[in-house]
Amino acid sequence: MTFENFYHDLLDLAKKYEKQNIPLKIEPDLENNIVKIFGEKITSLTRAQNGLHDVAELAYATAEHHPYWNILYNSSEIANSVLDKWQSSLSEDDLSDIDWALKEMEKTLEKIKNQKHSHS
Numbered sequence: 001m002t003f004e005n006f007y008h009d010l011l012d013l014a015k016k017y018e019k020q021n022i023p024l025k026i027e028p029d030l031e032n033n034i035v036k037i038f039g040e041k042i043t044s045l046t047r048a049q050n051g052l053h054d055v056a057e058l059a060y061a062t063a064e065h066h067p068y069w070n071i072l073y074n075s076s077e078i079a080n081s082v083l084d085k086w087q088s089s090l091s092e093d094d095l096s097d098i099d100w101a102l103k104e105m106e107k108t109l110e111k112i113k114n115q116k117h118s119h120s
Helices: 003-018 044-061 069-084 092-119
Strands: 025-029 034-038
Touching: 003 025, 003 034, 044 069, 069 092
Parallel strands: none
Antiparallel strands: 025 034
């Protein structure tokens, strides 16, 4: 049994639910063994927040010694703040946190650039 077989069995199951007026959206990425299933109430915002959760998980799980960790971590934190306030307004604290994260990313970029130049 392969992941592709599972995917086809999943499509059959989804058809059963669609006949009961429970629409499902299925997005396969069979090359990477991923299948996403969305219910009818999914919105672009909740999809973005869900995808960002995966990015943040990588940022949290990545060791701080990785040269790109700080960029990934801070950019996901900024995106999280923005998505959380998507339908409202960013507070002064939010803006301050974003500014701080941008400065941290700039410092990391400079470190990466300096390391590249020293290895050239």
